[in-house]
Amino acid sequence: MARSSWFSRLMGWDKHPRHHHDFHADWIRDDRRRQVLFRDLVLPQYRNENIQSAIPAAEVTKVALKLRHLIELAVPCELDEEEITKAHSKIITTKVIKAAKEAGGSHYRSCVVFCLVVCKRWFKHQALVELWDADMHRVRAVACEVVAKQIIETEDDFEYLMHSVLLRRYSIIVDGEATPPANVVEKAVDLHAVRVIGSSGYQKCISYLWKGWLVQDEDDPAVFIDYKDKDNTSFFVHMDPDRIRAPMYQNATQVIISFVYIGLYTAVINSVNPTGVFDTAEVLLYIFTLGFICEEVTKFWKAGYHILGFWNAFNSVLYSFITLSFILRIIGLTHQQGDDTREFYSKMSYNFLAFSAPMIWSRLLLYLDSFRFFGAMLVVLKVMMKESIIFFALLIVLVIGFLQAFIGLDFADDWVADDILFILQAMANAVMQSPDFDGFDKFSPPFGIILYYCFTFIIMVVLLNILIALYNSAYEDIYGNANDEYLALFAQKTMQFVRAPDENVYIPPFNLLEMLVICLFWWMEKSKFERMSDIIMGIIYSPVLLIAAWHETKMAGEIRSNRARGEEDDDTIEEWEQMMDQVDFEADGWNKLCISAKTNLEADPTITEVQKLRGEVEELKKLLVDMTKALSSGGEVEPSQASTLIDVAEPEQSESKTKKKKKGKKSKKDKKAGGEGNASASSSSSDEE
Structure with a gap:
């Protein structure tokens, strides 16, 4: 179908x-x-x-x-x-x-x-x-x-x-x-x-x-x-530009570039140029932003709308503000120096840059999710944002309905809708839990104030409590399973790097350099182009490659040591493993004692006792059948069978005897009590006579 x-x-x-x-x-x-x-x-x-x-x-x-x-x-x-x-x-x-x-x-x-x-x-x-x-x-x-x-x-x-x-x-x-x-x-x-x-x-x-x-x-x-070279202790072997494709090194490079991006932004925003002329920090900031924009466009082109998520929308808004700041700066530079128009556009450009500061710093969390603390927090925030969709959907519908009502009342009052800005501000204050009831008396009284009371009650009492309940539920669900959720986030981040289809990895803003180099691909031989790409990547990633080569050389020594001990390549000797070769639990019988002392978690104790009792009953039935056959054939019961039957029956007989003794004692007590009762009755009758 x-x-x-x-x-x-x-x-x-x-x-x-x-x-x-x-x-x-x-x-x-x-x-x-x-x-x-x-x-x-x-x-x-x-x-x-x-x-x-x-x-x-x-x-x-x-x-x-x-x-x-x-x-x-x-x-x-x-x-x-x-x-x-x-x-x-x-x-x-x-x-x-x-x-x-x-x-x-x-x-x-x-x-x-x-x-x-x-x-x-x-x-x-x-x-x-x-x-x-x-x-x-x-x-x-x-x-x-x-x-x-x-x-x-x-x-x-x-x-x-x-x-x-x-x-x-x-x-x-x-x-x-x-x-x-x-x-x-x-x-x-x-x-x-x-x-x-x-x-x-x-x-x-x-x-x-x-x-x-x-x-x-x-x-x-x-x-x-x-x-193949993970156990090679040669430093220069690991200075391979292809090693930058490893997710660990890609993530480290992105984190470094993000800190550099924040540093450039801080330098720009703290050194405002009154003339509006670009300085070095501003040029680098806009170049970095252009590289990030090209990266987002490339992702959308190759993967489609399926990969769009919260961070894509967040980055798009941030890059839009910075791009708008750049456009305003260009417009201002088209005017003469000292002109009021140029000063106005330059001021607006810096205002948009300053407005982007919270988003610039929040963007850093995108590259710190490989750390467990930030990763678990981002998972909780992600689920909370998804849960808040219900709240915002209801809020939008209610806001549109009440806004139309307020505008209608305003228009019906004086046939002019001239208080729209006041209405929007008052409704926004109600959403932010700071309602303003002044001014609604003039909206066709008493309808305006009644509507605003209803709107405030629905927003502050109903919807906000729904949002709090959704956030609380999301936090409990995720934080109770925080470890697995963090592992899932880390696996997703790793696969994002592994799924990258490009042979050569150019992390923004170096992707702008790739666009220039790629033009040479059409007329160069494949082997020469690959060689040239390796040289370029080796130069631009040289700081990261130096640290990576030192780290991998150190890890190669540990891998060889682990293989010599017969362990896995990533094995690490913990404190409790340092003296394990000096103890032998088998020789001193400690292992056997521990096995006999441990509890069998797979078996239910009640079921085990019932099964044991069933076996004893089956054995008793078998003995009775054998004795019945022996007696019916006129033979004698073997002493072993009789002794076994006696052993099995002894607990039952002793129990029955105990019950009989208790019953006899009870009957004697009853008789004695009855005799005493009769004696007292006779004595009382004699006294009456």
């Missing part, structure tokens, strides 16, 4: 929701169309764009359908999410994990985790379609994440997990066509699968990508290979 048009959705004729997580695939298709239509206009890319799925898309789809059926049987009804996610769950058992691993067989088992992430997307979509079973489908989506996380964390072969499970690209069949290949790392980020992202194997893969220890193969971008 073909998807309906946007008009049908707007009118409410088609309420079937679309898949909200296909944005990455959509912008990949759009980018490929642009490359086909305008192949001669885009920047040069040397990688092969014909990425194929590692396993046929039809086979991957079959595995996904098998896993979907497994999850439906494992979670047959609506359950609490805690029953799925808790350790040693009775729903997602080891049998379910084992069955999920076997869904791909021996040939296609590497795509199982990818298929589980696909199943998560299917169940989330089904939760939107079937609202009557939305909770059940959401729990099933969570179950897909839990199973995928368990498979990742229980995989012993690290190389297989890294290269075949997490970084190998796979496709499925949708509408009869294969989707663009994607790997588990990308898919989990796009779907915000925080449990998969929070798994140990996934985070190790992200760490390797962040450090540049895993890089895309230049011949096949669908394959990630190990950085």
Whole structure:
């Protein structure tokens, strides 16, 4: 069934929701169309764009359908999410994990985790379609994440997990066509699968990508290979301009450029030039801004509207103010020095620059989200901004309605709408919790003041409390899961660098230099152009490359030390590991004692006792049957059977004897009490006589 048009959705004729997580695939298709239509206009890319799925898309789809059926049987009804996610769950058992691993067989088992992430997307979509079973489908989506996380964390072969499970690209069949290949790392980020992202194997893969220890193969971008020189202790080997493509070094360069940008802005705003002539700091500031604008335009051109978010809108507003300041300065320079018009435009230019100061400093948070403190805070702010959409939607509707009413009252009063500015200011004061009731008595009394009272009550009592409740709920939801949310943000940031399609990385404002250099590509040989690009990148990134080479040389020594000890490349010796080679828990029996003392968390104590009792009952029944057969055949009971039966029956007999003794004592007490009662009765009767 073909998807309906946007008009049908707007009118409410088609309420079937679309898949909200296909944005990455959509912008990949759009980018490929642009490359086909305008192949001669885009920047040069040397990688092969014909990425194929590692396993046929039809086979991957079959595995996904098998896993979907497994999850439906494992979670047959609506359950609490805690029953799925808790350790040693009775729903997602080891049998379910084992069955999920076997869904791909021996040939296609590497795509199982990818298929589980696909199943998560299917169940989330089904939760939107079937609202009557939305909770059940959401729990099933969570179950897909839990199973995928368990498979990742229980995989012993690290190389297989890294290269075949997490970084190998796979496709499925949708509408009869294969989707663009994607790997588990990308898919989990796009779907915000925080449990998969929070798994140990996934985070190790992200760490390797962040450090540049895993890089895309230049011949096949669908394959990630190990950085071959990560254990090389030579300083000059790591002075390679291609190392700037590592996300860690790209992020460091962006942070440095951001601080330089703030320094230039501070120099400009604190040294106002009365003549309006550009100085060096202003020229550099506007050049940096031009580079940032070109970067935003390039992102929009290559990825489309799908990547637009809060920071894109924020940066667009900031760059608009700075661009407007530059235009006003140019207009002022067209007039003679000393002219009032030139002074006016120069003053307005500096006013717009000063107005941009809070946004300039707030922009720095965009590049500090790799630090945990800023990252967790930005996640909370991001969710709060999304929740506030409900508040602003209601606010806009109410403001428009009341504004029209106030303007109508003003127009009906004297047939002239001359108090619009006063009305707007009074309504804005009410929104900011500072209402101004003076002046509304003249708006067709008593209607004007009554309307303003109603507007103030709705805004200050109803809407603002709704906004506070939304913010509080968002803060509790995110901050309670702050670690996983930060890991998801960090993974998203890493993949933004990894997904960059350009062979040569020119970070703004150096992208302006790339635009000049790229003109030489059309008449130079490929090898010479690459050599020239490496020289240019080596010069402009030389400060970062020097620090990076020193850092990687130091890390190479640690990698060699770890490999000599038989540990992973990124292993770090902690305090409790420094003397582990001097103790042997097996030799002194400490390990055996600890194993015998630990609690079996997988088994419920009540169930264990019931099972033990059931075994004893079965043994007793068997003994009784054997004795019955022996007696019926005229034989004798074996002494071993009799003794066993006696041992089993002794506790019951002793218990019955105890009960009989208690009962006898009770009866004796009753009789004694009865006798005493009769004696007292007889004595009383004798006294009466």
